[in-house]
Amino acid sequence: MGPWGFVFLAYGIVWTVILLYLLNLKRRIRRAEVELVRLRSAEDLERDAKA
């Protein structure tokens, strides 16, 4: 592997890992938001039922 090979290996690994982490983070946030929406609507239902 020539010097450019090592350079591209390093750049490739770094940006792939960061991209994967970013996507993972976005997915976790989306999941939490969906869960929160569900909880909020469940609470509304409960309040309606009481009223």
Added chain:
Amino acid sequence: MKLLRHTALLLWKDVRLEMRRRESLLTMFFFGTLLLFVFHFSFDLAPDRMVETTPALLWLAFLFTGTLGLAQLFEAERGNHCLDALLLSPMDRGALFLAKTGFNVVLMTLVEIVVIPLFWILFNLRSWDLIPLLFLIVFLGTVGFCVLGTILSAVTLKARARELLLPLVLFPLMIPVILATIRLMENVLRFGVIGDAAPWLRLLIGFDVIFITVGVLIFDRVIDV
């Protein structure tokens, strides 16, 4: 003053409990001795290389036995919610930290008093006259180990897989202590004096002082949430 009085009281209570239960000390003794045999079988210990290997092997043995002790450290307080009983009292939390640290230092020192001479016998070392100085170094290292170990033992008290987690978080933090004691002992074994390794001694003492202070200051926040 009150801090020291409470520390002595709690330490005495732990010593008395240990004399009755004999759980930690016996297992630590046995494990320490066992490790010496394991080392003997697994390493080819050439007599001319003992200066390099002795400190490392001894410290490995102490680290592992010390971790056994730490895992048991708050065992007495687990039954009957005794930790709550202590926290209810007007005791300074720093006293609990000092007492627990002191207790583990006592346990490890007792083990070391037996294991070091045993090592000299089993591996046919001649340098008996160096043992007091080596023991001083080991003691300073033991204090450092127990100080951080007590804080982290309290931190991991309620964690799942506590026994596995403790060495995992503790050992990386122990690197200054491990390196300092090993280098100091090597120097003593080679030249008979601390001499050039004096900066390591300062580092070791610094470590002990810094983390004893940190422990006394933050232990109240560690132990009750």
Added chain:
Amino acid sequence: MLGPNGAGKTTLLKLLAGLLYPTQGEILFDGVPLTRTATELRAAIGFLAPSDHLYEDLTVAENLDFFTALYGKSPPKAAIHHALQSVGLERWSNEYISALSSGMKCRLSIAKWQLLEPSLMLLDEPYGVLDGSGVDLLEGFLKAQAQKGHIIVIASHHISRVLQLCSRALILHQGKLFFDEPRQQPWESFYRAFGEFMPHNES
């Protein structure tokens, strides 16, 4: 202090005892906030958990010695002996706690707090493990404390017993204060409030 299981009685007691800290607000005791650093204040607060807070591998006498020393007191042997005598445990003073029944542990705890004299005494369901004479003993202790002007807070399910002792009743339900009134004779409003949530919760 009354309320169904999970109403928050024990949590409230632990907050008062300084074993938990509030996430919002603060707890004042004679105008002094109960914080992590208020170690002096803790000496004035007692918490009786029926058969807990004793070291199994220490003897009865050693436990009393240890805890009184922790509170900065060193009562003479005679006082410890007297305290044990008053709860009927003098013959057991050299036994390990692990040999004691839970009722006897509770008696020992009473002896412990008798020696320590806290001005705020918290009790979490103290009746469960005690026998008839033990209950008399406990109530005698509580009345003596109250006469000295000390405050007592009991969390319990034994409504009739507690109502005879108390000067004020609280009902907790789902973490909220549901009822809070000083004692009256007869106490109609209490039973009305009590009946209101009983049907859905406990029989």
Added chain:
Amino acid sequence: MEPGKQRKGYLGGLALIAILTGLYWGLVQAPPDAYQGEVQRIMYLHIPSILTAYLSFFLVFVGSCLYLWKREKRDDNLAYAAAEIGVLFTALTIAEGSIWGKPTWGVWWTWDARLTLTAVLLLIFVGYLMLRSLLEEENRAATSGAVLGIIGFLDIPLIHMSVYWWRTLHQPPSILRPDKAPWENIHPAMLIALTINFVAFMLLYFYLLSLRFRLGELHDEIKTRRMSGGR
């Protein structure tokens, strides 16, 4: 919430632009190093990532101290977020160093002081994440994490000292000396490339941190809502 989201979007976009510019300068504009050749281009990633990693651990320390002092969940969220991202950048730093080391030194790994120190940092903060994941009760996890965050940070100078002495006292200084800066006589284009990449990493870092922080807030809200009634 909406303006916050928009601000994060801008930050992300800005980071992307900076990253692309950094790539262009690092891979095309900057000249190869006189001694190391093209491999030196890895430094444009390596230096910014180790700096962001250190920044992370400093933020963990700050968040931990604030949490123990004031007990506000916000500070703990900051510490937790910074620790997770710090672990990411530390791991990347080690990977880059290793890839740079192979052609430069001939080995993937050597027990050089700086490498060892970085590896120990990684171990400490992986321990931090494990500790937090193994503690169920939320307040306790936050408190324990804060304690470990503070101790770990205070330990870093001591570890640093001991690891450096360990190498210098024991091994004669060899040709494998990364502590001698490889860009002694630095070309201005190299400096520009490094600066751009540094800015790019900072923007990226704060973008990731704000996302991770937001995730912590969402989890907190879910927990409080579950506690108060709703299943």
